Amino acid sequence: MDGFDSESLYEQDRLHVWHPLTQHQDYSHNHPLIITHGLESTVYDINGQSYLDAAAGLWCVNVGYGRQQLIDAALRQMQQLAYYPLTQSHPAAIELATRLASYIPSTPHIYFSNSGSEANETAFKMVRQYWQQQGFPHKTKIISRFRGYHGSTLGALSATGQPERKRNYGPMAPDFMQVSAPYCYRCPFHMQYPSCQIQCAEDFERRIQIEGADTVAAIIVEPIIAGGGVLIPPPGYFSRLAHIAKDYNVKLIVDEVVTGFGRTGSLFGHELYNIKPDIVTMAKGLASGYMPIGATAVSDEIFHTFLGATDSGRHLRQVNTFGGHPVACAAAIANLNIIEEDQLVKQAQSKGEYLKQLLVDQLQNVPWVGDIRVQGLLAGIEIVTEPETKTPASDAFMRLLGRHLIKQGILAGKATDVETWHNNILIIAPPLVIHGDELEQIVTGVAHTIRQVGQAPPIHV
Numbered sequence: 001m002d003g004f005d006s007e008s009l010y011e012q013d014r015l016h017v018w019h020p021l022t023q024h025q026d027y028s029h030n031h032p033l034i035i036t037h038g039l040e041s042t043v044y045d046i047n048g049q050s051y052l053d054a055a056a057g058l059w060c061v062n063v064g065y066g067r068q069q070l071i072d073a074a075l076r077q078m079q080q081l082a083y084y085p086l087t088q089s090h091p092a093a094i095e096l097a098t099r100l101a102s103y104i105p106s107t108p109h110i111y112f113s114n115s116g117s118e119a120n121e122t123a124f125k126m127v128r129q130y131w132q133q134q135g136f137p138h139k140t141k142i143i144s145r146f147r148g149y150h151g152s153t154l155g156a157l158s159a160t161g162q163p164e165r166k167r168n169y170g171p172m173a174p175d176f177m178q179v180s181a182p183y184c185y186r187c188p189f190h191m192q193y194p195s196c197q198i199q200c201a202e203d204f205e206r207r208i209q210i211e212g213a214d215t216v217a218a219i220i221v222e223p224i225i226a227g228g229g230v231l232i233p234p235p236g237y238f239s240r241l242a243h244i245a246k247d248y249n250v251k252l253i254v255d256e257v258v259t260g261f262g263r264t265g266s267l268f269g270h271e272l273y274n275i276k277p278d279i280v281t282m283a284k285g286l287a288s289g290y291m292p293i294g295a296t297a298v299s300d301e302i303f304h305t306f307l308g309a310t311d312s313g314r315h316l317r318q319v320n321t322f323g324g325h326p327v328a329c330a331a332a333i334a335n336l337n338i339i340e341e342d343q344l345v346k347q348a349q350s351k352g353e354y355l356k357q358l359l360v361d362q363l364q365n366v367p368w369v370g371d372i373r374v375q376g377l378l379a380g381i382e383i384v385t386e387p388e389t390k391t392p393a394s395d396a397f398m399r400l401l402g403r404h405l406i407k408q409g410i411l412a413g414k415a416t417d418v419e420t421w422h423n424n425i426l427i428i429a430p431p432l433v434i435h436g437d438e439l440e441q442i443v444t445g446v447a448h449t450i451r452q453v454g455q456a457p458p459i460h461v
């Protein structure tokens with residue numbers, strides 16, 4: 001590609017850029033792609049090679065790359081007011097908060113931050129302060145689920161149910177604990193739906209009873225566990241969970257960082273289950289990754305306990321320098337306009353149906369495919385060495401799969417560093433603007449690659 005000296009960029013990258021989830025010693029044969037530009041669902045690397053981005057970056061570029069309307073909005077905002085903190089206010093934050101409140105009227109108070117991790121950290125602080133101010137100082141515990149992911153900062157990581165992500169970073173923050181995930185393919189209770197009577201939801205009740213409801217502040221859940229392997233809960237799970245939270249006076253935080261803004265075929269994932277959370281957190285698709293932004297949306301009931309005399313100390317004592325950055329807010333507003341104008345939520349639903357059909361048609365008889373889980377444009381393909389034993393494919397197998405897909409011009413996601421020897425889920429979550437023929441190309445490529453890697457001699461990569 002013109003204007004780039006690829007050799008020296010690779011060398012500088014090797015020397016100076018510390019990449020997440022990457023073993024740097026392998027750089028020479030396992031270096032990252034250096035991506036230079038993108039359009040719709042395709043990105044291009046420094047050598048001019050194109051790739052279908054079946055992972056939408058990190059599952060966030062919902063409106064696709066190169067959207068001029070969004071770029072123009074960000075530029076206009078930068079020209080008008082490049083920065084101002086939300087210790088005061090500005091029109092872009094006001095417009096975005098009002099818009100978000102109109103989408104989820106039961107959580108109409110919006111606190112802005114810069115990422116999903118921060119949005120969740122904020123939610124944890126809010127519920128703890130809420131209970132303090134309600135006169136329940138011991139309600140501090142946060143219950144989440146194994147395989148769930150809530151972020152990289154230490155509070156959000158403590159809520160994360162992925163031991164590999166926590167390894168070497170302990171001790172974790174106290175008062176965070178996990179219960180079983182809704183994982184029907186590998187039911188933690190060795191039962192089957194519906195005769196299981198949704199034990200994975202009941203697990204919350206058991207845990208609350210063991211801990212004592214007077215010590216539990218909140219439950220945090222993703223509508224669909226995304227990075228942990230696209231775990232779609234069975235029917236009835238969320239309504240039972242919402243009942244348990246209500247019965248035991250525990251707040252329900254729904255982490256919509258991946259599932260928000262159309263990903264699952266509804267604007268927010270929790271709409272699929274007809275529940276009203278106390279707090280909704282969001283980030284990624286809020287500005288489709290064009291700018292970093294996170295938000296924590298809060299119910300009237302929680303917000304009102306923060307009201308009091310100026311010196312009552314009841315206000316939220318947290319500030320983020322860049323939270324609600326005007327350019328990020330302007331980008332988010334333009335992003336939401338595109339989602340509405342292009343009817344991307346509806347598109348995600350119908351394209352998701354097509355993706356599901358393609359995956360079932362082309363993968364269900366591939367010997368290494370144990371399970372296929374799809375909701376909207378979020379799909380997980382569980383790779384096993386034998387379907388009978390459900391033995392997870394190794395990390396080396398999964399890495400090789402990823403590399404072969406890249407050779408075919410397809411960037412897919414995968415569960416990474418979740419649990420030792422249980423990272424065997426390939427994840428497809430493309431931009432919501434992806435075309436039908438591109439979905440076909442992805443699924444054909446995935447089917448071909450799984451066969452190719454599966455038939456290769458045992459590998460150590």
Ligand SMILES: Cc1ncc(COP(=O)(O)O)c(C=O)c1O
Binds near residue numbers: 114115117150227257
């Ligand atoms: C469900 C969920 N919550 C929170 C986060 C953390 O978001 P961020 O990486 O923006 O901090 C992620 C990131 O992947 C996520 O998948």
